[in-house]
Amino acid sequence: MSEITLHDLEKQYGETTAVEEVSVEIEDGELLCLLGPSGSGKSTTLRMIAGLETPTSGEISINGDDVTDDPAYERTTSTVFQDWALFPHKTVRENVEFGLKMRGVPADERAQRAESMLERVQMDGYGDDDPTNLSGGQKQRVALARSLAVNPDVLLLDEPLSNLDKRLREDMQIELREIHEDLDETFVHVTHDQDEAFTLADRIGIMDQGELIQVGDPDEVYENPKNQFIESFLGDTNFVNSRVTRATADAVYVDTDLGTELVLPTDAEPAVDEGTALTLSLRPEILSIDQPSADGGTAAADASEQLATDGSSRTAVTGTVENVVYRGSTVRYSADIDGTSMFAERTDASTGALSADDQIRLEWNGADVLAFREDGTRVSL
Amino acid sequence: MSETTSLPQIPTSLASLRESVAGQSSSTRALLLMAPLIAFELLVFVIPFLILLRISFAEPSSDLIYEPGTWSVEAYAGVIDNILAFELFWSIVSYSFLLGIVVTVVTVALALFYAYAIWRATGLIKTLLLFSVVLPLLTTLVIRTYAFSPLLSPTGTFNDLLLSVGLLSDPVQFVPSTVGAVIGQVYIVLPYAVLAIYSVLATMDWHVVEAARDLGASRPRSVVEVVVPQAMPGIIVAAVISFAWSVGAYAAPGLLSENITFALYVEELLLGDLRYPTAAALSVIMLVLMLVTISIMFAVLNRFGGDFDLA
DSSP states (O other), X not given: OOOEEEEEEEEEETTEEEEEEEEEEEOTTOEEXXXXXXXXXXXXXXXXXHTSSOOSEEEEEETTEEOTTOOGGXXXXXXXXXXXXOOTTSOHHHHHHHHHHHXXXXXXXXHHHHHHHHHHTTOTTOTTSOGGGSOHHHHHXXXXXXXXXXXXXXXXXXXXXXTSOHHHHHHHHHHHHHHHHHHOOEXXXXXXXXXXXXXXXXXXXXXXXXXXXXXEOHHHHHHSOSBHHHHHHSSOOEEEEEEEEEEOSSEEEEEETTSSEXXXXXXXXXXXXXXXXXXXXXXGGGOEEEOOOSSSOOGGGGOOOOOOTTSOOEEEEEEEEEEEEXXXXXXXXXXXXXXXXXXXXXXXXXXXOOOTTOEEEEEEEGGGOEEEOTTSBEEOO | OOOXXXXXXXXHHHHHHHHHHHTXXXXXXHHHHHHHHHHHHXXXXXXXXXXXXXXXXXBOOSSSSSBTTOOOOHHXXXXXXHHHTTSHXXXXXXXXXXXXXXXXXXXXXXXXXXXXXXXXXXXXXXXXXXXXXXXXXGSOHHHHHHTHHHHHSTTSHXXXXXXXXXXXXXXXXXXXXXXXXXXXXXXXXXXXXHHHXXXXXXXXXXXXXXXXXXXXXXXXXXXXXIIHHHHHHXXXXXXXXXXXXXXXXXXHHHHHOSSOOHHHHHHIIIIIIOXXXXXXXXXXXXXXXXXXXXXXXXXXXXXXXXXXXXX
């Protein structure tokens, strides 16, 4: 049982507020990723859970015990640091044994446990090595073994993978995931890499400017972001400026920079007035790419579609391909749509390849489009 | 200045000379770059030391400071006999070493605390702490040391303070005494020791200390387990500076104590008794004793961590 409750957690450095009113319940055995850009307060939050920073106000409890004022060495948490912070003057084994030594575990038991921890992270045989001679990936494993050796209630990971190269990072993500499933301990993992968060997390908490904006399952935060920041941070998207022309009970009609009117189907009448400026998000994965038939555009080219009875609305725009970027598994097309730049992706590059200056037709379902107000808040459609 | 600070330079300069000749024999450039240093060492250290060595093997003379052109081990025999018989030379040598050890222990302990404080401080406080280390070096050593006389004397400021707050009922004679000499000598070597340790701490990663605390080490324990072993190269340098300087201390014991140290006695032999061979022999013996002690110190301190390379 190791659930963590953060209540109104706040941290200020002089005039600067690093963390503001963070409240969250982290469930027992869960892997929560705190995701955010640098300076968003995610590491500070983690350090407060570890006891390495004292909150200015608010409460932290682990398993129902208030640990807000407990120093790091009295907490049942263990941290894996971004730079791994291995003790350079101790051997790999002495590093892994350190926590047990501090707990007064006898030497032979310590050595045994250290060996089994090194085995678990596939570093057996390195016990007598000097940690400064190890590669980044190996240091990372030793740091993980050192933290796991004390059998912590909560494992805190402060961007431990960010100093590794891409391939190694992805391998370690899978390994971390496996270790988490084996141990069934609570993990809090801080990262600025959304792919890493999606790979690892049971739940993702997204932070921006010291605030925890949204906590939820990976698919939930991706598909149902609370504001425009999350929408832009979680993946590449096309933001299109628009203005509401008409709002009815089942759809919002907007005028866009794409030179066409769009229909956004709604379930309930949304709280938007005529004239309200909205930013629309069209993710590349909702856009299907086509080549308009050469014999003069199709009828759908610039028309706003009628609202279908099932609540979907197909909309299409045409434009000119500006450039084609080959990205390995995908090909990204940037297109000029009536003066606005948009991009879309295709996984299959061979069929109907488009090149610069070709005509391109992008089509989507209006129900997949997300809309945000000027202050960034989401309009529920 | 009669301080014998240059004593530990012998192995260093010889080792680096040998290394540069042997290890980089293909590169004459390294040797050329070292040429000014080698010339300097030869001129101000090696040649004077050879002269000293020569005098120590000369016969004493009744009307000259020594008998030129003669060879004798009489001076060594005299000094060694006297030491082994626990007579005057023994008390001088042992007092010098005692002073050196006490000053070294006190200095290194203080310097470690001070350097740690500078390391952890930020902004203006860090600047002030660093500045206050360097500040005493801007005043000449003799004035700095003399200043302790009015401060520590039975009617001095320090006694007045202790009497007025009731910590003492009678004034204590800090000067002239060994306590005064220790205080004065610690004050002389402390800045160098602080800078030696701080220079190593400054390169240390604070996360390592946090990691230790995170794994259950209390604050004092994390310092002992993580800070001290990593600071060991700085601590060794601080200890060698403190020890070598203090065993050969001249100004502080001369001004603040009535006990005679080796440096003070050599001065008396040279300028008072005009017994040059004896003074030279005593100096050579002290040099050997100190090199042995410093080697042992290296060996012992290295066991506590750090990867300090002797060469």
